[in-house]
Amino acid sequence: MPGILKMNSSVNGGSGARDVDSKKRAHDGKMVNGERTIVRKDSPASAPAVRTPSYNGGDAHGATPAVNQMAQLPPDLAHVPSENYHSLSKLIQRISQETYNELNECLLQMRELKPPQLNGNLPNGLGLPNPQDAETSKNKKLLLLRFAHDNRAKFIKLLVLTEWGRKASVDLSKLIDLFSWARAQSYSQDRINEQIEFMKFVMNDARQLNPDIKTALEILGTGKAGWIPDMGFIPPPPMSADKALKLLRYMNVSLSTRLIIHEKIPHQLSKWRIENGRVTFIVDGEFEFDLMSFVEDSSDQFHFIDMRFLFYPAPSIAADSRFFNRLKLGVDNLLREEGLEACFGYLHNVTLSHKIFILSTQVNDLLRTGWAGSLRSEFAHRVLWIQYWLNRPGKKSWIEIGVASNKPKDGKVSWRGPPIPSITARWFREGVHVQDVDLKLDWNNLSVERVIKRVIALHVGHLLRTTHQAFGANVSAQVTLADNEPSNCRLAVSIGSKENTTSLSIEPITGRYTLSPATPLSNPAEIAINRSLEPTVTRNTITQFLARSIAESIQRYSQQLGWQPVARQALRMEVVKAAVNLNVLRFTLFWPRGWSTNTALAAIVDATGESWWICEIGEKGSTIVHAQKIAIESMDGRPPPINRPTLSRIERVAIHQLAYSITSRALGQEGKTYSLRYEIEPPRRPASLDGVVRGWALHVRTSELLGTKPGDDSWLEPAMQITGHGFRSDYRNVWHIVTGTMVSEAATDMQKLMSASPQTNFTFSEGGKFSVLLSTPFGHEVVSELKARLRDLNRLRSFATTLEKRKMLLKSSSLQQVEFQYSQGLSVKVLFGQGTDIQVKFGDRNPHNRIHSFLTDIINDRSPGLSRSSHGDNNGLDRFCTSLIWTRPLLTVLNELENRTPGNVDNPAVHVHDLRTYRITYTNPPCSFDFKLKPKDDRMLWDIEDNEGKPADLRPKTERSPHFKRLGTLKSALQKLFRERDVRWWGVRTGIIADIDGIPDALRRLNETVISCYVEGGVKQEVGDSAPVNAPPARQPNNSSTTNRPNGNNAANAKPQPGRLGGNQHDVITID
Structure with missing residues (x-):
């Protein structure tokens, strides 16, 4: 360790090899772990040792300072954090819990040790002492002592650990850190060894062997090498084609002889063929395999050659694959030991297992595509489970595909032999095994998606049929099913017309009910159906949905027609049902525009569709005094569709029925002859596109209406027909159409008129038939209006x-x-x-x-x-x-010039004197021009005159001043203009002459010339001897005002054009 002085243990007092090697060196070779002490061998033993300088700068004449030696210590060991320790408190807690559990077990064991009951015991449990009671008590005490002894040792150890940990906690922490460091070092050394070994193993492939160029050239050049020893093999003689053919024929005959005479072929392998020296057994839809035999009898086994799967999709088995080698080994063993039947069973099971595996693979592919989140599959022990509709509430539904042994339940074996396993599928619908259904699955063309769709189609069909049975006979419901495509299964339910139809279907992937076509009302209905899934709830929801759809359609189109709904807070459903005698689902009452408040048009929706009624409501609005049904029919017997034309016609028919009493009473008072007949109103569009409703027609006599004088020729046939057609746009008057026939002389004149100018309120057809459109106030008779219209026909002609x-x-x-x-x-x-x-x-x-x-x-x-x-x-x-015709070009261009600057009314300003004479004035620059329509030879021409040369009393007010002087630039521009010439207009020095169609171009050119001389701030004019003043600039439009130019229709009551303040209307000013 650094800083520790060691004793010299060598004989001569020098440092040993171990001491020298323990020193560390830096990159430049100097010692970094203290100095190196060298003792000269030629010096005496008592001579002082010589210290060489160290890397850290130690002095050669003395020892290294202690501070420098401490700086060279190795880094501190990594401290193991406390969260990696198992705390002592947790150990105590666990031992306490364990002791408590053992105590409970001990008490339970003591409770089970009961003394035997004797007949001599008293009823209260007391009795004579029994020797067995002492033995039982002894055993209980022994159990308790054993428990106390065992657990006492545990707590003694805990006490020792606690005391030791309290005293040696610091040293123990250091010991743990040192152990962790030592284990990390050991692990690093082991990893280094493994990495070196792996590197050597990998680099072995990268080694390039020394090539034998000489041998390679000899073999490539001569095809052999002289130094390679000859093994002495004798090659077989080559076989000729005839001999090969003879051998194959012999093998075919040998195989035929063996199969027909000596072999017992299982009935499953009854289909076989022999060719090319091998026999091929075929199992339809599964596989075929080739065998070969070298003898004619069964003394030698068959040998397996090849195998091919006969279903799709299936892989091809390569002859050099590992699977083929294992398969050949297994089949050859079975052929040697058990024969063909065992071989068939083995290959048959392999094929079935492989089919199920392929189906499992296809399911996994589906889970990664469009069926993700809706399928769940499990594959184990040759059984594939596929659960569908995972998110559908209720019990689960799944498909189970596996291998069935087909063994009879009684265990008896048929004379044909043991049963053959096969692939079967079981369908569990909502947790119940469905047995009475044929799935019709194709196991030769494997497609798990087709299997799933087939089962889902059956499930969807079952649900739709159940729902269809819940509907009654009044509701039109038709179910359409498909065998293999669940998306084509649907239940079409309609109420009323065919347009009010909804299709109930089930999404194949999610299993949710859907209604199509999708509408704002279908989404809540779908949610309600998917929440319950009960057929009765589905029936009621769809019925209410269709009824509400009809009511919403009627409400929507009634709003377009302006019908006002009647507040029905006081009118209960029971009152409506009693009035119309129907099982009402929904009802709505309307006041069409123009109707009175005590009469309403009611739309009643029941299971058969919608019906229309005229209801007379009581005073308080809570009762229906009288209800009359409106007859609605069509030519094909179907109810008309709910649309705006149908509701409009229903309104007209209702108006007709209400007006019937008024009309008949008026005709009776005048003593007119009439008759009322119900007729079908023909549609304006084809019957396939629009429905028709029943209306009435009133027939009257022509002679009673015209009041012809004696001797006058009648121009009408004797009879006419009046039909009603609803309110006008003001909803105060009612339309009526009168149809009749003219006599031949009048019909000829009217035919010429109608061919040239078709009428809007009057139509005429070949044969003299005509129709007149009349308008009368609601509740009034029609005859007087008809008389007036017949008198107007001559004026129209x-x-x-x-x-x-x-x-x-x-x-x-x-x-x-x-x-x-x-x-x-x-x-x-x-x-x-x-x-x-x-x-x-x-x-x-x-x-x-x-x-x-x-x-x-x-x-x-x-x-x-x-x-x-x-x-x-x-x-x-x-x-x-x-x-x-003559004034159109002029007036058109005048409007164009005025509207170029919206709101500008005086630059230019147009003044009309009469149909022939007009004046246009400008304020900036000030000028004016007159243009008149004059005849010239056989045509009419417009003469545009400049008012500068006219007398003052003929000029505008702004130009009458004697000091008025025209702007110089304008004068020059006009002189240049008056010298120009065009195709339809030409200048004449003081003005312009233009024909009828040339006046627009001339006025546009004149306006461009004047506007080009516009002066900012106005034109300055001299007024006597005073200072010059500015002429008023051209007035700009004022947004805050509503100045309009009224037209000539009614200047006092003229209204501005919508969307514009100024409008496009003009003052008509007459100047004498």
């Missing part, structure tokens, strides 16, 4: 003839109005009205709103228009159409 002459497109026409198109995207409506005046109505963005009042005067013959005698304008409608 004359108006359509005029439009045909002007070659304008008739978009729509009715007995009240006519709409026609006079340009691309521009149309106008002409309203006849009740009076003599004809009203004109343009669209909100129609540019002719600017001259609406002038056009109204023209069509009513209060104004001559643009030309009274030109172009054959004979009446107001002709002049109205001509004015539309």
Whole structure:
């Protein structure tokens, strides 16, 4: 150890070899563990020893200081932490527990030592002393003493350990640290030895042997080496092809002779063939194996050659594999000792085991793919257990695939021999073995997924059939099953129409019930079904789900129609059931728009579907006074689907039934002849897409309605039919359709009209049949309105003839109005009205709103228009159409210029004098222009004049000042413009001349020229001798105001266009 001086033990007083070798050296060879003492051999024994300098800088003339020696001590040993110790308290606790347990056992043993009972004992247990009682007491005391002695020794040892640990705890801790360090060093030395050994073993393969180049060249060159000794083997003579064929034929005959005469072939190997000197036994669906024999009788055994599996998937057995070697050894032993039957049994069991192993491998593959988390498998002792639907509540379900011995229960053996093992599968459905089912599993084409799907399909079919049986006869339920695909198994349940159908199916992987199609209502239903799994609960849940789906559909479409639901807090389910006499699942009452509060339209849902009723509700709302069912039918006998058209038709039929009493009473008071007939309303779409409902038709006489004078020719057939078609959009009036037939003369004229302009409120077909759409207030009779509409037919015919002459497109026409198109995207409506005046109505963005009042005067013959005698304008409608054509290009471009800057109303500002004369003014820079429509030869031209050269009284107010001076840049730009020329317009120095279609381009060019001279802050003008002032700048739109340009329809009541503050409407200003 460092710092310890040793005595010189050598004879001559020098240091021995052991002392020298114990010194440590640094990298430069100097000593690091004290100095090396060298004694000169030629000096006397008493001579002082010479000390060489050490690595640590010791002085050569004296001993190393103690401080330097302590600095060279080795590092401290690693201390073992206290948490790695077993505490003494835990030892005491365990020994105490062990003592307590042994005491209990001792007491139990003492209790079992009971003295024998004698007949002479008294009833209270007392009796005469018995020698056996003393022996029993002695044994009990012996047990107690033995227990005390054994445990006393334990506690004495604990006492010794406690006292010793208290005194030697510090030294004991050091001893443990030293022991731990010594054990670590020993382990490191052992590991070094193992690593060196392993390194030598590995490097042995990396060693390159010395090649024998000479021998290699000799063998490669001559094919032999002279120094290699000859073993003296005599090669067999080569066999010719004929001899080989003869040998194979001999072996085939020999095998045939042995199998037919000498061998007893088991019936399992009855299928065999002989070729190429070997016999091949075939077991269908399992395997085939080859044997060979060298003798014709059974004196020698068969020899195993090869084996091939006949199922899929199966591996090929390589002849050099370890499995084949072990298989050949085992089969040869069986052939030698027991024969073919034992060989078959051995190979048969190997095949069955391998099939089950392949199925187990396929299950493991499924667990890593889409079936993860839903399957659990175990494979042991040639039995494969597969549990499916792990997360499904309730008892477990699984498949058990294994090898069955097929031995009869009574133990009797058939004359055919012992039974053959086979692969069988057992299915346990919810913990119960299902025996009366044929799984139909294919063991030749192995697929565990197909097996699982087959079993799950049977399980799903069982669950769906059970649920199907729970439904009654009123509910339409149809189950569809599949043999091998569980996802194709489903239970279709419908209530009412086929559209209200849901399909109940079970997910093959998870086993959860699913409803399709998925809707917001199906998710809670699925949760309820999967929570209970009872067929009755499933039936009730699906029935309520379908009923709620119908109610939700009716509620959704009723909201679209604007029906108001009736609060039914006071109306109980029992009241509704008593009123309609049905087993009601759900009901909803509505007030369609326009209905009174004491009458409601009720939608009743029961097991057969939905039905519609008209219910008269009592005063307090808790009773139903009367309920009348609405007859709903279709041409194919099925109920119509729940959609908006169906509900709209049901509403119309309900209105018809309510209005029947009012209509019949009104006709009876007037003494009219009528008859009411129920008819099926034909669908507007194909019957496969839309249902139809039952309605009524009222038949009246034409002669009683027209009131023709004697001698007048009637233009209608004697009978007409009136049918109701529900409310109008205002929900205060009701639509009715009147159908009749015209006589042949009137039908010819009407046919020409209808071919040119189809009507909206009036339709006409070949043969003179026509239909008129009427609107009457709810609860009023229809006859007076019908009379007025028949009088309007002549006016419609004359108006359509005029439009045909002007070659304008008739978009729509009715007995009240006519709409026609006079340009691309521009149309106008002409309203006849009740009076003599004809009203004109343009669209909100129609540019002719600017001259609406002038056009109204023209069509009513209060104004001559643009030309009274030109172009054959004979009446107001002709002049109205001509004015539309000539003014359309101008008014369109004026709207375009004004709308380029939304909200800007004065830069430019347009003023209308009349249909021929217009003025456009600008405020920045200030200027104005007039343009008039003038005839030139056989065409009409627009003359654009600059107002700068006109008298002051003909100019705008801003230009009437004698000191007004036009901006120089604007004047130069206008002079340049007035010298330009285009295809449809040309400058004339002081203005522009443009034809009807060229006025838009001319005005756009003029507007661009003026706007290009815009001056920021306004144009400065001289006012007398005063200082120059700024002309007011162009006004910008003010967001806080609602300045609009009213159109000509009704300037006082004009409304702004939705979405815009300024709108696209213009003032109509007349300047004398």
